[in-house]
Amino acid sequence: MLLAKPSGVLIRSLLLSLYLLVFTIPYALLCFLVFPFMNARHRYAMAATWCRITLWMLRTLNGITYQFKGFDNLPNGPAVLLSKHQSAWETLAFPALMPRPLCFVFKRELVFVPFFGWTLGMLKMVQIDRRKGHSAFASMIRQGRTRLAEGAWVIMFPEGTRTPIGVRGQYKAGxxxxxxxxxxxxxxxxxxxxxxxxxxxxxxxPGVVTISIGQPIQTAGRTPAEVNAEVEAWIETEMQRIDPAAYL
Incomplete structure (x- = not known):
């Protein structure tokens, strides 16, 4: 359970918001200006640098650190990462911490968000136009395979939206x-x-985020429903192990 907010936590949160306002908008504008002259690898590296700086600010200002469990389970080859989704923290931490470029799957409408969306749209991610129904999924498959072939890992949040601590969202099979x-x-x-x-x-x-990475789940000869069920079972069982108080 989260405790009452002491004044120091509030002030540090205000300082982080000030950092995001003062640093992020100029950085996004810089990305927007220089990305046309950079290749995809350098664009991603520049975007990931913002993530690393922000992680450092979160540690310095807010006392938020992290630890890995099972980091060696990450493969030396193509893979799809399916993660629990509780916070904005993981969306900026994963590009900064993972050993390969990540390809996020996101709604096309996000590219119209000023600064953040404009920069995101110039990276090699997978954009989905949900108005197109089945063809949108076919487009995701096509784009995702291309990104895997280029050496990136595709990452998705099967719950779709952020869930409160101790809550199991509906795991979609996409x-x-x-x-x-x-x-x-x-x-x-x-x-x-x-x-x-x-x-x-x-x-x-302030606190320590535990990131637990499971062993690869093989997909050959299996249905999406079977794979999705195994993913859900592993994540939710592991959540109770790393955060038992939230599931009492």
């Missing part, structure tokens, strides 16, 4: 379906970032 169609393993990821940066919360709480 990520498993893509992994089966692409013939690559799934890497399940559990974490408890919701304690330090709760969803829709202005306040950031």
């Amino acid at each position: 990520g498993a379906h893509f992994a089966v169609s692409a013939g690559v393993p799934v890497i399940p990821i559990a974490h408890n970032a919701g304690h330090v940066w709760p969803r829709n919360s202005f306040i950031k709480y």
Whole structure:
């Protein structure tokens, strides 16, 4: 359970918001200006640098650190990462911490968000136009396979939206379906970032985020439903192990 907000936590959260306002907008504008002259690898590296700087600010200002469990389970080859989704923390931490470029799957409408969306649209991610129904999924498969062939890992949040701590969202099978169609393993990821940066919360709480990475789940000869069920079972079981108090 999150405790009452002491004044120091509030002030540090205000300072982080000031940093995001003062640093992020100029950085995004710089990306927008220089990206046309950079290749895809350098664009991603520049975007990931912002993530690393922000992680450093979160540690320095807000006392938020992290630890890995099972980092050696990450493969030396193509894979689809399917992660628990509790916070904004993981969306900026994963590009900074993973050993390969990540390809996020996101709604096309995000590219119209000023600064952030404009920069995101110039990176090699997978954009989905949900108005196009089945053809949108076919487009995701096509784009995702291209990104895998280029050496990136595709990452998705099967719950779709951020969930409060101790809550199991509905696991959608889109990520498993893509992994089966692409013939690559799934890497399940559990974490408890919701304690330090709760969803829709202005306040950031000090603490250690545990990121637990499971062994690859093979997809050959299996249905998306089977793979998705195994992903859900592993993540939710692991969540109770790394964050038992949230599931009492």
